[in-house]
Amino acid sequence: MIIECILTTTDPEGQVNCAPMGVEWGEEIIVIKPFQETTTYRNLLAHAAAVVNLTDNVLLFAQSAIASPIFPTRPAEVVAGVVLHDVCSWREVQVETIERHEPRARITTRVVRRGFAREFLGFNRAKHAVLEAAILATRTHILPRDAILADFERLQVIVDKTAGAQEREAMQILTDYVYAALGVS
Ligand SMILES: Cc1cc2nc3c(=O)[nH]c(=O)nc-3n(C[C@H](O)[C@H](O)[C@H](O)COP(=O)(O)O)c2cc1C
Secondary structure, three states: OEEEEEEEEEOOOOOEEEEEEEEEOOOOEEEEOOEOOOHHHHHHHHOOEEEEEEOOOHHHHHHHHHOOOOOOEEEOOOOOOEEEOOOOEEEEEEEEEEEOOOOEOEEEEEEEEEEEOOOOOOOOHHHHHHHHHHHHHOOOOOOOHHHHHHHHHHHHHHHHHHOOHHHHHHHHHHHHHHHHHHOOO
8 A cells, every 4th residue: 555655765965855755655664766866866875764744734745746845754662864843643764775766766674663753634525635736746757748737727626615725725836837848828
């Protein structure tokens, strides 16, 4: 099963990077599959630890999908890394093996700490719609333009029906980004 998280990693100078990643979930082992051109991949090669942040705040997914924001964090408890401030729960992980597959590496990590901060609110269609929109926003250079625009139209209907303010804002910044990338006026 793939779980969508915000992965926090650090570079050799201690600079934090936040990126949405779908990770292969396990209680003891979590597999991260970053594309080789990502900062996440470079950081995991340089510093063998990360934090898998589980959050229902989809604005964090939207913002970190299209840019490199610096979110509020606090130090992790076991690994040299950081936990997002707005997290529901998290896993601190240590890298065990790196398989340098192209284009996506396969990085097997061991869970060394589990943390809990707050309740994860139940299913919400708008949150899922924003996640799908965020993935599309990272693939504007790969996927057909018309397919992306049709998906955004469909996802917007779900957001209009079921969103709160956070989901509406997240969808808006993703739409602005995608329209600019695809030259939609
Ligand atoms: C929900 C979601 C899941 C994603 N999963 C992955 C993934 O598993 N591997 C990957 O390389 N990129 C994934 N991406 C795309 C990266 O987040 C995106 O390329 C990002 O810019 C990488 O950031 P970085 O260069 O700071 O590491 C995902 C994006 C979203 C929105």
